[in-house]
Amino acid sequence: MKRFFCICLLLLTLVPCAPAIAASAAGKEASDTSEINVSDVIFSHIGDSYEWHMWTWKGHPVAIYLPVILYSKTSGWHVFSSKHIAEGETYEGFRIQSDELKYSNKLVEVAPDGSVTRPLDLSITKNVLSLMISSLLILVIVLLTARWYRTHDSEKKAPEGLAAFMEPVIMMIHEMARENIGEEDYKKYSPYLITVFLFIITNNFLGIIPIFPGGANLTGNIACTLVLALFTFFIVNLFGNKEYYREIFLPDVPGFLKPIMPVIEVFSALMKPVSLTVRLFANMLAGHIQILSVMCLIFIMAKYGGLLLGGMTIVSVAFGLFLDVLELLISFIQAFVFTMLSSIYIGLAHQKE
Amino acid sequence: MSLVTPDIGLIFWMVLVFGLLFFILAKVGLPTVTNMVEKRTDGIRKALKDAQVAEERMHGLAREQKELIDKTRAEQLKMLQEASAEKERIIAEAKVQAGEEASKILSAARAEIALERDNAVRDIRRQVADLSVAIAEKVLRRELDAQGGQQEYAEKLAGELTDSDLNKEV
Numbered sequence: 001m002k003r004f005f006c007i008c009l010l011l012l013t014l015v016p017c018a019p020a021i022a023a024s025a026a027g028k029e030a031s032d033t034s035e036i037n038v039s040d041v042i043f044s045h046i047g048d049s050y051e052w053h054m055w056t057w058k059g060h061p062v063a064i065y066l067p068v069i070l071y072s073k074t075s076g077w078h079v080f081s082s083k084h085i086a087e088g089e090t091y092e093g094f095r096i097q098s099d100e101l102k103y104s105n106k107l108v109e110v111a112p113d114g115s116v117t118r119p120l121d122l123s124i125t126k127n128v129l130s131l132m133i134s135s136l137l138i139l140v141i142v143l144l145t146a147r148w149y150r151t152h153d154s155e156k157k158a159p160e161g162l163a164a165f166m167e168p169v170i171m172m173i174h175e176m177a178r179e180n181i182g183e184e185d186y187k188k189y190s191p192y193l194i195t196v197f198l199f200i201i202t203n204n205f206l207g208i209i210p211i212f213p214g215g216a217n218l219t220g221n222i223a224c225t226l227v228l229a230l231f232t233f234f235i236v237n238l239f240g241n242k243e244y245y246r247e248i249f250l251p252d253v254p255g256f257l258k259p260i261m262p263v264i265e266v267f268s269a270l271m272k273p274v275s276l277t278v279r280l281f282a283n284m285l286a287g288h289i290q291i292l293s294v295m296c297l298i299f300i301m302a303k304y305g306g307l308l309l310g311g312m313t314i315v316s317v318a319f320g321l322f323l324d325v326l327e328l329l330i331s332f333i334q335a336f337v338f339t340m341l342s343s344i345y346i347g348l349a350h351q352k353e
Numbered sequence: 354m355s356l357v358t359p360d361i362g363l364i365f366w367m368v369l370v371f372g373l374l375f376f377i378l379a380k381v382g383l384p385t386v387t388n389m390v391e392k393r394t395d396g397i398r399k400a401l402k403d404a405q406v407a408e409e410r411m412h413g414l415a416r417e418q419k420e421l422i423d424k425t426r427a428e429q430l431k432m433l434q435e436a437s438a439e440k441e442r443i444i445a446e447a448k449v450q451a452g453e454e455a456s457k458i459l460s461a462a463r464a465e466i467a468l469e470r471d472n473a474v475r476d477i478r479r480q481v482a483d484l485s486v487a488i489a490e491k492v493l494r495r496e497l498d499a500q501g502g503q504q505e506y507a508e509k510l511a512g513e514l515t516d517s518d519l520n521k522e523v
Contacts, residue, residue, distance in 0.1 A: 048360065104355060121362045128366040135374045142382040149389040155396050167390060174387050190387060191379035199371065223359035227367040231375075285356070 036299045040099070042292045046217045046285060047105060048127045050082035050096065054212055061086075064212070066129060070094060071120040072109050082123070094119070127224070130216030134202045141166065142198070173197045173339055180343040185350045189343070192235060196228060197339040204284060204331030208324060219334075220284035222277065229273035229280075232342040237269065240349035272345055276338060283334050287327045294320045 052064035065083040072078065075093065084091035085107070088098065093110055097103045101116075107123065108116040124132075141162065148154070148163035159167045177190040203224075206214040218224050248265040251258075294316050301312040497506065 047355065048363065106355075106360075121360070122365055123362055124366075125362065127363055128370075131363075131366060131370050135370050139374060139377060139382075142378055142386075146382045146385040149385050154389040155393045163386075167386065170383065170386050171390055174390075187387075191383040192375060194383050194387075195371075195375045195378050199374065221360075221363060222357055223361075223363035224367050226359050227364055227371060231371070 036296070036302075038293070038296045038300065041296055042289055045292055046220060046288050048125045048217075048221065049105070050107065050123060050125055051086055052126050052129065052212060052216075064129075066124045066126065068094075068107065068123040069121075070107065070109075070123065073117075073119070074109070078119075126216045127218050127221055130203070130206060130213070130218050131224070133213045134199070134206055134218070138195075138198050138202055142170075145170075169198070170194055176340060177343050180340070180347040181350055182347060182352075185346075188239075189235070189346050192231070193339050193343050193346075196231070196342060197335050200228070200280065200338055201331060201335035204335060205328075207284060207288065208327050208331065217284070217288055219280060220288055222281045225277045225281040226273075228338070229276035232276060232345060233269075233273040235342075236272075236345045236349045239346075241351075243351055244349040272341075276341060280334050280338050283330055287323070287330055291320055291323045291327065294323060 050068060051061075051066055054062050054064070056062065063086070065081050065086065068078070068080055068082050068085070070078040072093075078092055078094065080091060085094065085096055088096060090110060094107050095110060097106055097108045097116065099105065103116065103118055106118065107121055109119045110116055145163050145166040148159065148161070154163075158164070173194045174186075174190045177186040177193050180186075181189055200219055203219045207217055207219060209215060248269065249262050251261045251265070253261055298309065298313050298316050301309045493506070
């Protein structure tokens, strides 16, 4: 356990350096043109991509090229490695659209007449791979924890090792579900809430770690948070009780409000997943942008000479470390808030009169 | 704009992978942990309750024991007092009895002494009588030898003996 924390701490100290390393690669590329485009550097780091770029070595990118899976209405299914399209080439009629055009940085199908359309793109992108890695990680951790409970007389024995680490985390959410949903129904929903919490916090933490297998900005991607919020939305609205629907459609209000209230209530029910989506996505995205911006300051200062560059480097690394630690806190808070709000929404749909 | 436009591919993979993760964890992983921990929590709660009950019972027992000791001590004191009273009584009784016995023995001894003395006096008297008879015999013999009037004297003595002397002597 101690060793585990030591490794975590070590990784944490590496964290602030990594954006600097990444940015230095970008800086080197940019130094040829003596100008660094900060927004390009930042957006390429927080966005999704078809390959997992790690660093640039002697002018060549070192990256993991991920499989591209496409369905085109005209030519059917296509599966190939993203290496073929990495440098902007066209392969089997597909290419990655450049920055300034429509569908920027996405794969498009180029028709013979030069017009572009977007095919159904189910590629294993950086975010998808990160999603798979983190899910596998959670699966292994939880199943190993569960195995300890199966192989030990856990009613008499206190947990050890991984189980001792995971039990408080799992039980914290389990108890929260009990408090917010109520004694009768909470057991049905606690596995969902625990999964959501573990999923968000794992991906938040992986997002802070700058090198593979971390570094993807999954929880800062709106598609990811939207799916999570929709899971909550469907669970709330599919399993809500009679009382919940009566409150929406036949609320106990004066007559003239009766036609207005259902509209407001339905709108409120629809806004709940939107708020969940945007809160998590925006918080994580903002955190990443902050850290990257602070690191980019170093490269902006490069052209003003050694003294300013040195000073700014110290300030940026110190401030980056501070932001990273803050990000750790926010990672936990956002995972917790998402889970807590989900449990409250589920609880509201199970209220007894 | 690409930042706030959800990508269909990621949505697809997200639903698939997260759904699968949720399904597996909800089926095999998490209920094992939460059920076991809840069982343990219940067990600990029950053990605590039992301990409390046991403690109360122990306190009750201790109180009972103390009461018993107090009662026993009081009884002991009472018994000691009774015993000492009994002792006094027995001693007093014994003293009285001893006095009575002593006086009884004394009076018996006195009676014995008186009897013995009477016997001794009677014996002495008898011996004195015997001696006086012997002396008288000797005197008479000498007189008779000297004077010769033996016959006269014997008659005279016989006359005396018949009336008063015989009664007196016995």
